[in-house]
Amino acid sequence: MNPVNAVTFKTLQFNVLSDSQLEDFHLAALELLRRTGVRFFNQGALDLIKEAGGYISDGNLVKFSANMVEDAIASTPGRIVLSDRDGQPTMFMEGTKTYFGTGSDCLNILDPETGEHRKFTRADIINSYHLCDALPNIAFVMSNGIPIDVEYDLAYDVQMALMLEHTTKPIVFVTNDLASCQRAIDMAATVAGGYAALTEQQHILLYSEPSSPLQQTETAVDKLLLMAEYRLPIVHSPAPLMGGTAPITMAGGLVLALAEILSSLAVHQLKQPGAPFVFGAGVHHIDMQAAQICYASPEFQVTKAAIAELGRWYGIPTWGYAGCSDAKVMDEQAALESMLSVIMAKLSGANLVHDVGYMESGLTISYEMIVLTDELIALTDTLTKGIDISDDSLMLDEVHSVGPGGQFLDTELTLQRFRNFWYPNLLNRSIREQWLEAGATTLGQRLNARVKEILKEHRPKPLEKEKKDKLQEILARAAEQVIATKVK
Numbered sequence: 051m052n053p054v055n056a057v058t059f060k061t062l063q064f065n066v067l068s069d070s071q072l073e074d075f076h077l078a079a080l081e082l083l084r085r086t087g088v089r090f091f092n093q094g095a096l097d098l099i100k101e102a103g104g105y106i107s108d109g110n111l112v113k114f115s116a117n118m119v120e121d122a123i124a125s126t127p128g129r130i131v132l133s134d135r136d137g138q139p140t141m142f143m144e145g146t147k148t149y150f151g152t153g154s155d156c157l158n159i160l161d162p163e164t165g166e167h168r169k170f171t172r173a174d175i176i177n178s179y180h181l182c183d184a185l186p187n188i189a190f191v192m193s194n195g196i197p198i199d200v201e202y203d204l205a206y207d208v209q210m211a212l213m214l215e216h217t218t219k220p221i222v223f224v225t226n227d228l229a230s231c232q233r234a235i236d237m238a239a240t241v242a243g244g245y246a247a248l249t250e251q252q253h254i255l256l257y258s259e260p261s262s263p264l265q266q267t268e269t270a271v272d273k274l275l276l277m278a279e280y281r282l283p284i285v286h287s288p289a290p291l292m293g294g295t296a297p298i299t300m301a302g303g304l305v306l307a308l309a310e311i312l313s314s315l316a317v318h319q320l321k322q323p324g325a326p327f328v329f330g331a332g333v334h335h336i337d338m339q340a341a342q343i344c345y346a347s348p349e350f351q352v353t354k355a356a357i358a359e360l361g362r363w364y365g366i367p368t369w370g371y372a373g374c375s376d377a378k379v380m381d382e383q384a385a386l387e388s389m390l391s392v393i394m395a396k397l398s399g400a401n402l403v404h405d406v407g408y409m410e411s412g413l414t415i416s417y418e419m420i421v422l423t424d425e426l427i428a429l430t431d432t433l434t435k436g437i438d439i440s441d442d443s444l445m446l447d448e449v450h451s452v453g454p455g456g457q458f459l460d461t462e463l464t465l466q467r468f469r470n471f472w473y474p475n476l477l478n479r480s481i482r483e484q485w486l487e488a489g490a491t492t493l494g495q496r497l498n499a500r501v502k503e504i505l506k507e508h509r510p511k512p513l514e515k516e517k518k519d520k521l522q523e524i525l526a527r528a529a530e531q532v533i534a535t536k537v538k
């Protein structure tokens with residue numbers, strides 16, 4: 051038998067749906083859109099649909115033909131490249147390439163200094179951006195928390211300004227209405243060097259949602275159409291709850307979410323054919339005993355894998371979840387659930403994977419959870435890489451040279467290659483005596499120490515003063531608008 055000549059390197063991947071099941075979901079969603087339809091509470095969207103020959107009845111009930119949906123799929127880009135604040139491409143959203151980032155708008159934080167469960171402050175969200183900026187496997191940043199010491203109506207504006215100032219990484223942002231979405235775009239354009247530069251660099255991506263079941267609100271669609279107009283990427287991601295706002299089965303929840311995604315995409319592409327769109331949904335279920343959404347259930351792992359497969363089947367970049375837990379503190383449950391979700395995200399190949407650091411079913415963020423997940427991402431990168439099989443890696447000459455009964459510890463090739471194995475930064479492999487000498491710390495203690503070290507030492511690349519001043523001008527105008535609205 052001849053040695054292998056070509057390099058064979060297989061990335062581990064799995065599928066939960068067969069080709070025929072993917073087709074079944076597509077046809078079922080088309081039937082929902084044809085027969086049941088989706089209510090659009092947005093006149094701009096209704097005008098686009100009417101002009102395109104769509105079917106509107108009962109004022110705002112839209113029923114889509116198969117060709118309208120499939121034309122939208124065909125015109126959607128299959129690849130999105132996100133850049134950092136300096137315009138350098140860092141995330142290539144295509145195929146099964148996976149990038150991880152945090153989540154948005156948690157109400158609470160687990161204080162790394164005191165362990166207290168408390169409300170977010172402005173200082174906390176700045177610290178969270180510094181932490182994410184320092185971690186090598188956190189590829190993008192979301193807002194993380196809603197600061198209680200900021201005027202509520204300005205919270206999204208403040209988040210955006212602080213993210214632009216305190217990290218160079220790509221930003222996935224959230225806004226509460228059309229005006230705040232426009233201000234976020236204005237801020238990002240200020241930093242990018244203009245609106246054309248922002249569109250070219252794709253430094254920001256908007257997260258928004260339909261309202262399950264089968265409703266598109268005025269505000270959500272306003273933002274959907276605005277992002278299409280600027281040709282900036284958006285994920286318009288349903289979050290149906292099986293047993294609540296969706297059928298109780300995984301198949302039922304998935305087909306409902308799929309119909310909502312495709313209805314969003316159809317209108318988005320009518321507004322601007324070729325505008326970038328990310329395919330995503332969070333199909334959770336309600337734990338009927340706890341009356342709570344489940345972020346770490348096995349069912350959620352399966353449905354998010356199915357969403358990633360459906361998005362790839364359509365040829366559209368995909369959205370996912372990982373590094374999140376239903377645990378209340380950074381404990382064994384949190385570590386277990388983070389590991390499960392990261393492995394599932396890597397194996398399913400979702401491109402843009404968010405919610406790293408989420409605890410308590412999305413109500414609380416833990417900095418330690420973010421740091422742990424950063425380490426687990428590096429671990430799973432190696433886990434899913436597979437095995438390099440080539441003449442070089444099979445090392446037949448090395449085995450022949452050492453021969454029966456020999457040892458490989460001090461060979462030249464061992465010395466050259468032993469660092470190719472993955473080495474943890476926080477997980478401990480030392481013998482017990484070494485562990486005791488180093489302080490006998492638990493993983494939780496090491497995570498907390500690493501958080502404090504980063505917050506003390508890391509400072510992101512500064513934003514130019516002129517750009518910071520312009521961000522403050524936009525915030526000042528936003529405050530004026532909020533005050534004027536309240537006076538009315």
